[in-house]
Amino acid sequence: MGITNKLIPRDISWLSFNGRVLQEANDPTVPLQQRIRFLGIFSNNLDEFFRVRVATLKRMADYSQKRKKLNIYFEENPQAILDEIQTIVLRQQNEFERIWKNIQVELREQDVFLRTERQLNKEQQQFVRDYFETQVRNNIIPLMIESLPQLPYIRDKSIYLGVLMRKRNTAYQDQYALIEVPVKSVGRFVELPSRSSQRHIILLEDIIRYNLPKIFPYFDFDIFEAWLFKVTKDAELEIDHDISMSFVEKMAKGIKNRRKGKPVRFVYDKEMDNGLLQYLIGRLGLTKKSAIIPGGRIHNFRHFMDFPQVLPPVLLRKASFTHPLLSNKLRVTDQVLQRDIMLHFPYHSFNSLIDLLREAAMDATVESIQLTAYRLAAESKIIHALINAARNGKKVMVMLELKARFDEEANLEWKTILEEEGITVLLGMPNMKVHAKLCVITSLQKG
Incomplete structure (x- = not known):
C-alpha cells in the first residue's frame, strides 16, 4: 500500500x-x-x-x-x-x-416482491400512471443539461436519473437529461395493488422511468432509458477567519458554502450508457483520482433503513425498562437526593432523565439548570423541559455545540429558539468540540 x-x-x-x-x-x-x-x-x-x-x-x-x-x-x-x-x-x-x-x-x-417498471401487470401499470399524475409530476423538474452552459447544482444527498432519449432510426440525435428523484416530497417506496397473499413494492425512480414518455413528449423520441446515480461532496466546513464576524456568522456562512463542496465520489448504475457516463464525468469535473464507483440499479440505500414493514415483526431485544429504584415512585428527584443511581442506556429507559428535568422545571426549590447539548431530536423532550423551566423562572444555561457534524444548521436554529425563551446559550470552545453530556441542577435544600 x-x-x-x-x-x-x-x-x-x-x-x-x-x-x-x-x-x-x-x-x-x-x-x-x-x-x-x-x-x-x-x-x-x-x-x-x-x-x-x-x-x-x-x-x-x-x-x-x-x-x-x-x-x-x-x-x-x-x-x-x-x-x-x-x-x-x-x-x-x-x-x-x-x-x-x-x-x-x-x-x-x-411473498414480498420488488417490481421494476418492466414487471407490472395491467392493473399496476394504470396505478403507476395515476400515481405519477397525482403525486409525482408536480415534484420533478426535468433538466435538459446539454443546452445549459453550467451543470445545475447537484444535491449531495439526492439521487438522480440520467436520461437518454433516442430516435429509433438514428443515434445522431441522442439527447441527455437529468431528473432529481423527489424522495423527500414523495417517499422512496410505493406499494402496488397485488393479490392478497403478496406484497408488491415499486421504487419511486421506477415510477418515473415508466412515465418518461409523458415527461418528454415534445421531442418526438421513441426510446427512453434512465439510470440512477448519486454524487457525494466534500462536506467539511470552511470556517472564515474574518475577525469582524461572530462565530455564529462564520458557522452560518460555512454551512451555506457547503453546497459548493467538490465531488469526492460518483456512484452509478454499471449498466449506464457509456456516452452518458462519460458526459456526466466530464461535466462534474471528475478525474482519474476521483472515486468513481460502479454499482447496481439501486443507490442511496440509506432509505432502506425505512423499508416498508411488510414482514412479520420480530422482537430482537427487550424494550428498555425503568430502573428498579425509580419504578413506582412519584418523583425521580427524591430518589436521586437519597443515593447515586447509575443508568445504563439503552437498557434503562431514558424517560427517567426526562422526568428529572420536568420535575426540576416545576420544583420551587430549584434555582438553575445547566446542560450540555450536542445533537438534539427534532421534537426534543429535553429542550421542551428546559423551556418549561425558563418560563417557571429558573436560570437555564445550555452549552450548545455548534460544530456537531451535520447538525450545525439545526443547532443554530435551536440557539435562536432557546435565546427567545430567555435561556443563556454558550457555543463551545475554539478549536475543540464538546461532546461530553452533563447536567447540573442547583436547588436550595433545608439544612
Whole structure:
C-alpha cells in the first residue's frame, strides 16, 4: 500500500468497522427486515465517510507539498490511503450487491416482491400512471443539461436519473437529461395493488422511468432509458477567519458554502450508457483520482433503513425498562437526593432523565439548570423541559455545540429558539468540540 507506518490508518480501520455492519446484513440468523436495515446503515455510514474523511484526505493530498508550512495534522501518505480506500470500497460494494441479491430471493420466498417498471401487470401499470399524475409530476423538474452552459447544482444527498432519449432510426440525435428523484416530497417506496397473499413494492425512480414518455413528449423520441446515480461532496466546513464576524456568522456562512463542496465520489448504475457516463464525468469535473464507483440499479440505500414493514415483526431485544429504584415512585428527584443511581442506556429507559428535568422545571426549590447539548431530536423532550423551566423562572444555561457534524444548521436554529425563551446559550470552545453530556441542577435544600 505504500504506507510504512506499522499502525493501521484510522480510515482503513473505519472501513473494517463498516464491513462488520455488512456482516450483520449477511447473517441469516438476523431477521430479514433488520438485515435490510443494516444495508441502509452501511450505505449511510459510507456516505458520511466520503463526505468527511475522504474529503479531508483529498485536501491533504492536494496540499502535501505545503505540509511543512501549514500548522495542521497531515497523514504520512494520504494518496496511498485514498488508493487503498478505493480498493476496499469496490470490494465491499461487490459484497453488498451479492448480499442484496440473496435478500431479494428471501423476500420473494415470503411473498414480498420488488417490481421494476418492466414487471407490472395491467392493473399496476394504470396505478403507476395515476400515481405519477397525482403525486409525482408536480415534484420533478426535468433538466435538459446539454443546452445549459453550467451543470445545475447537484444535491449531495439526492439521487438522480440520467436520461437518454433516442430516435429509433438514428443515434445522431441522442439527447441527455437529468431528473432529481423527489424522495423527500414523495417517499422512496410505493406499494402496488397485488393479490392478497403478496406484497408488491415499486421504487419511486421506477415510477418515473415508466412515465418518461409523458415527461418528454415534445421531442418526438421513441426510446427512453434512465439510470440512477448519486454524487457525494466534500462536506467539511470552511470556517472564515474574518475577525469582524461572530462565530455564529462564520458557522452560518460555512454551512451555506457547503453546497459548493467538490465531488469526492460518483456512484452509478454499471449498466449506464457509456456516452452518458462519460458526459456526466466530464461535466462534474471528475478525474482519474476521483472515486468513481460502479454499482447496481439501486443507490442511496440509506432509505432502506425505512423499508416498508411488510414482514412479520420480530422482537430482537427487550424494550428498555425503568430502573428498579425509580419504578413506582412519584418523583425521580427524591430518589436521586437519597443515593447515586447509575443508568445504563439503552437498557434503562431514558424517560427517567426526562422526568428529572420536568420535575426540576416545576420544583420551587430549584434555582438553575445547566446542560450540555450536542445533537438534539427534532421534537426534543429535553429542550421542551428546559423551556418549561425558563418560563417557571429558573436560570437555564445550555452549552450548545455548534460544530456537531451535520447538525450545525439545526443547532443554530435551536440557539435562536432557546435565546427567545430567555435561556443563556454558550457555543463551545475554539478549536475543540464538546461532546461530553452533563447536567447540573442547583436547588436550595433545608439544612
